[in-house]
Amino acid sequence: MPTPDDLSPLAPAMTAWRRDFHRHPELGFEERRTAAKVAALLRGWGIEVTEGIARTGVVGTLRGRPGNRAVALRADMDALAMTEATGLPHASEVPGRMHACGHDGHTAMLLGAAQWLAAHRDRFAGTVHLVFQPAEESLGGAAAMAEEGLFDRFPVDAVYGLHNLPGLPLGTVAVPRGAVLASSDTWEVRFLGAGTHGAKPHLGTDATLAAAQFIAAIQAIASREVDPLGTAVVSVGHIAAGSAAAPNVIPAEVFLKGTARALDEAVRGHVERRLGEIAQAAAALHRLRAEPRYIRRLAPTVNHPAQAAVMLRAARAGAAAAQDGHPPITAGEDFSEFLARVPGAYAWLGTGDPAHPEGWHHNPHFDFNDAALAHGAAFWCSLVEAELP
Known part of the structure; x- marks a missing residue:
């Protein structure tokens, strides 16, 4: 040779x-x-x-x-x-x-x-x-x-x-x-609530709180829902909400975007499904709407x-x-x-x-x-x- x-x-x-x-x-x-x-x-x-x-x-x-x-x-x-x-x-x-x-x-x-x-x-x-x-x-x-x-x-x-x-x-x-x-996919979630004055949070529905709980909850997908001998990665790469010039306003909308990785199609499908379910659950808990989207890119x-x-x-x-x-x-x-x-x-x-x-x-x-x-x-x-x- x-x-x-x-x-x-x-x-x-x-x-x-x-x-x-x-x-x-x-x-x-x-x-x-x-x-x-x-x-x-x-x-x-x-x-x-x-x-x-x-x-x-x-x-x-x-x-x-x-x-x-x-x-x-x-x-x-x-x-x-x-x-x-x-x-x-x-x-x-x-x-x-x-x-x-x-x-x-x-x-x-x-x-x-x-x-x-x-x-x-x-x-x-x-x-x-x-x-x-x-x-x-x-x-x-x-x-x-x-x-x-x-x-x-x-x-x-x-x-x-x-x-x-x-x-x-x-x-x-x-x-x-x-x-x-691994697979390489992109996910995004838009939380839609009702904005209000930061001093009067009871008059709105806080999309920021729903987004925060979503971020914390999705960490359990890889650590508690995928076989420890398997592999899954779920990472948040972008968060957009409110204005730095108006920190006394609770924003009506929070947008998150990130990446998801898996080494086989079964885990990939589980990650996709759970991201959507957790987004909807976090939104329902705080009486607002979630619009999750999962974009399959590379197998x-x-x-x-x-x-x-x-x-x-x-x-x-x-x-x-x-x-x-x-x-x-x-x-x-x-x-x-x-x-x-x-x-x-x-x-x-x-x-x-x-x-x-x-x-x-x-x-x-x-x-x-x-x-x-x-x-x-x-x-x-x-x-x-x-x-x-």
Whole structure:
């Protein structure tokens, strides 16, 4: 199987691509420059290219020796709406935009694998579809690609994803068994009462009190209603009520918004139902109305057993430090949209142990570790040979 040493000659090019993407970050569905560069590189290596799927998505189709099987490898391309604070020479040149999750590295690694595979087509039998996805960060890029017929136009037997993970030793490929990432949903509740003077609370119905009891009560969903060996997260992220300029007024309306996470659909459904029930109960207790709303966004990302086993075998055969299993993480990932349609699996690539918390994702000091590029590209090539021998 290909090893990081085999891909190391491409490391300088991958580093250059990665840092170029990092300097020019683009938000979801706006990755026009990134997509154009990806398409140009793929064409330069003789790979068939399809552009414009879900606006900015790119698919490169690479054919090896004759074979009946096909696989898809996915990399996400979008950045985050953050201001970079690394001070690095390749720091973002776009105000308020930053690659703070390593998608620049994901794109560069898959490009490196594409170049190597294009030069070694005799080492696999079948077809590889290289999927460069837009808008992973909460905008539904995977769903958009799937709804535009990604797997109808490019049918595959399996689909695979790979994400960098600080804190995991450099080059280690960790393959979770079962749940990888949680569902990611948004909820909101509007409490509607009757406002009144703060000195005369008996003349109104206090939406603030109902909201406060709701906030306290929903903490019991995860701590008392979900199996302790299961996982649920319910967090309040936004509260809006009244005016700081009028603290002597009890507001008529309080609006709350937050996030909910779960690792399986049964718990997810329970959280959704209980948020609505608790909101209505808190409102009824204080003689006012509640308008709860639950918005399902991303389903849990759960690996298919057969494909997880292939990923693990590829990691071991490609001289990677393979890790069988990894604890689930309660972040969300729209790769679940692909797994709902095609068997597949998702793995973590270790980028080293950060010296401080600022080495983690979604932080203004984050930067992808370029030393991981050859490891990730080699793993992709090993996975292709494992799937398409």
